[in-house]
Amino acid sequence: MCRFSRRDFGTIYNRRTESPLPSLNYVYSYSMKPPPPQTATRQQFEVEPCLRHSQIMRDAIRPSRKSDFARKCIAVILLHAIFLFAILAALIIGHWISDEKPFTNRTSFNYSNAGFMFENLNKITTTTNIVHQFDAPNPTLLTTSAEYARKNMPRVVERLIPLEKKKNYTILDVFPPSQDANFAVSEQLHGVRSNRLKTDALLVPLPLYILPYHYDLRLDFRDFDTLLFVRVNITIHLESFGNSTEDEIQFHLGPNIQIEKMRLRKDGKKLYAEHFKKEESKKLGRLKLKDPLRKGKYILEMEYNMTICDEDIDGVRCSLDVQNNSSLLATSFTTKFEPTLARAFFPCWDEPGVKATFNISAIHDPKYNVLSNMPVVLGTQQKGITHFQQTPPMSTYLLAFAIGEFVKLESRTDRGIPVTVYAYPEDVMSMKFTLDYAPMIFDKLEETLEISYPLPKIDLIAARNFHVGGMENWGLIVFEYASVAYTSQNSDHVNETVDRMYNEYRIGKLIAHEAAHQWFGNLVTMRDWSELFLNEGFATFFVYELMSFERPITAQFEYFDGLAVLFAAQSEEDHKLALVRELNTESQVEKSFHPTNLYTKGCVFIRMIRDLVSDFDFKAAVRRYLRKNAYRSVSRDDLFASLPAYADHGAEQEKLSQVLEGWFVNEGMPEVTLTRNYDNEMMTISQKKTIHHDYRSFLKDRKEDKLRLRETRAANKIDLDGSTPFDDSMFDGFRPKKNGSTTKRHRTTRRNKTTTKPRYPSESSRRDELRKPRRVGNSQDLWTIPITYQFGSLKTSEGQVIREFWLKNRSVSFADNEVSPNQAVLVNPDWKYPFRVNYDLLNWKLLARTLHQNHLEFSEKSRIQLLIDSEYFLSNSNNPHLYLYLLGYLAHETNLEVMLIGIDSVYRFIDIYKGTSLNQAIVIYFAPVISQMDNLLLESQTDAETASLWLVRPERLAKLYQLRCAVNIPSCKNEYHTQKWAHSPDDWTEDVHKQVTAVCHQLFTGNNDEQLRNVHQLLLSRLKSTGAQWALTIQLAACSHDSKLLRKTAQAIVATKNAAVYASALQSDFSLHYNPAFRKQFWSEIAKMSIVEKSALFSTNSSDILTASRILLHSVKTIDELQQVRSLLPDWGPLMSLHFEYLERYLLWISNVSQGVLHQFFAADLLNF
């Protein structure tokens, strides 16, 4: 396996994010050789695909190592990404199985399989292994109970099947599975459990009349390793406020905790209980007293024991070894209590707002290191007992323990705070970067925030079997080993490689995130999980801040790439979650840790605050917020209180808290529409929540639409090339101030660079803040939006003019007589604030024309926004030709960041129309664009940081390979690769994806000559192979036109009875071509199955349409093919019928627009467009 070829093939690491998606867990390897003397000025990168195994092969390859390194390095990553992508959907769906057994055993949608495979994918290091997943289903992975499967479904599946819970479907509910959605989950940080909660619990806020202020925990770890068992003595110091009639003490208590003794005292006197009740559904303990509680201090003592390492409980993650007698031995464990798992380790008030101090001691075998949040009290570590210093007031979810035989690596921050990395002996070598980097990040954060890191030590553990990338426990940060491990092959700093840069970036981000939490989350904590963005939004924001010091290009691109993903997600019905919303159960809190809807959305809004108040004022406010609320719990009102009261935009001020409130509590994201009247210089700017349905024109009722269109045309005498209908009633006389200038802010405050340590607040003030009412807020579709628009040209003496004002109402109309009718108006330049912008058609056209004439009139960020927005608003409209025209400007695009977004756009456009007669014309139209993409790929290899931009989403390179073959650019090298492959079909000496794409292209387009016939024979003979060979064979064979080969291939695919293989074959990862001959064969083979099997495959008997069924169905590109699929079954059930209706409308629309406006577009003289 590649993992063991470290010495031969350069650096290998497992790029493991915290994502449960396998697509991001690829493994890749590449190394850099010193540049040869003749080209010493250029950095060169070399890639070693994991596929190479034999010495012979290596020898054969070595002489061919030349430039093209960055491309190769990306390519290898990509290769894995693509293979994984191919099976991804299938994996999350599980296998569809059918054999001769009775039906109940025959069908198995094994979600828990999927979970199993996720966990194991990081162990799969070569393409070979990955492709093995295509083999006949492994019976051990199957369950027979669909009910069991659904209960154990990993959360990601749940997200991909949003229809599950709805009852009454409409055509608007039926959507194709998003291709790119799989990559949307780029970073899954802490907070998500690998398995679903078996039992969900209501989160009932505990009463406030009695609260803890201190805990003493005495842990006995002596039996943790052999018996997986821990004994604990706990003393909870409580304060009761006021004489009350209440006679009950409620606290959180996990069902796994077995209490043996309990004692309550007040002023040294023992108190008697009426009874003690364990309420498992709420995970509560209720101690009912004989007498009511009185004001004063109480001490509650308990002795209990619990089993650990139980996957279902999940607060303790163990590393287990199987012994000779087949019993399990734990070698180490780490805890992770966020969000609501502290209660499964000790009885406590397990709410983030309830802070207390902790004294901890642990009895253990001296061979183990025991770690907790605080340092060991010196001189006490004897006879197997370790005492820890008392913690500051902190939330229970941040308490942490670890035990194991770790090796220590030590470093210090500038202030002398010890930073220690704990790792397993065999992992130590790969921790060097983490050890060097962590202290630096803490120094930077102290400098930026001007508040000292509050604890006396920082420990980082590289744990095993830790199911998320990192957890920010105060003073004891736990990482999954793979997410912080990196071994560089090049120890000298001169040869900085893409490999190293990317690895350092990836690890750096994770460390920065957890380090930022030490302030945002640990020092100042959200009072309620509904405002988790106060933790995660700030932590994510500071990651970009910190990373942009060193990697400004990558950090900036990732931000905007993430913003695009956020908009894509929040534009769909099932994803438009408000940032602050009610969370009532444990599982709702678990699910709220969403990479897009929490991390990205939180970060985007924090960044918006910064942009509204200026960087200087923002930093000052953040310092104020941290200092004022140190050791306390907060709500967003406390954040508002620290921010400037007003935000300036243009000549007006708005109350900042009122502006932000809407953005925090509203569902979805806003879109703004600019409509111009070109006769009288009036403009209307309106806002609404962005919903993709509105722009999928085929979802609208066609009759109604036509009618409306006719009426509008009659009323406004416009055609599709003119402006959209303009409503005169919208004129309300508003006029923005002319020549509104950007705001200037005073920067008179002296900057205090020294960092200080905040003091502990009193217990009573902490208790008072808990009494503040909890406020979630109602979602409304109205935002207070800072509007900026720009017009004019850099080339003229007037230059570009910028206007700013607040949009608070649904819409506003005004005249701006400086804007001439032939000038484009751009709203929200630099994509500064997070909203979409739509325009009337003529303004879209003017914008597109400006891009064609001089794209530099708009900044790079604006160009990215124009690409994203025009696709959203225009590509599914009745005017896709306008979008096509706009995309054409990319032939001149010279900025790689913009072009990377453009690759996605162009790829998707070609993909939509590849089944139509216009396919060829579209491909020819894009030829100069694709050629320019190829040029930028070549150019990017001269600079390591630019090259690493490809790694943000490596699948883009695969798309480019397909695009350049589709337009026959010589770099496709189809004939060369085909010859080479025919000669030695197992010798993949270069980037496999590039090679397979080229061979596929040759098979699809080549003449049926001697050589091609040989290739067909070769493929036929290889259909009997297994594993990776077989998977590549079917991918290649599906590109050919040879009927015998296609028939045999379709038979081989269908015989696997594996939906994963079907979906992969139809999605064709190596080709943008549409091969109707192959698809016809494939569906004919499916037709031969029994009705029972087909019903299972398409889940027609269920209200839950499986993702596999959806992928299969939505891969259809023509009406003819749809008819063929429809004839497979006599009855498709109500939900699948809706899918057919959706597809029918969609395919008819494609056929209409391609025969209509697109056809006219190609027939017209493009110069005069």
Ligand SMILES: [Zn+2]
């Ligand atoms: Zn976090």
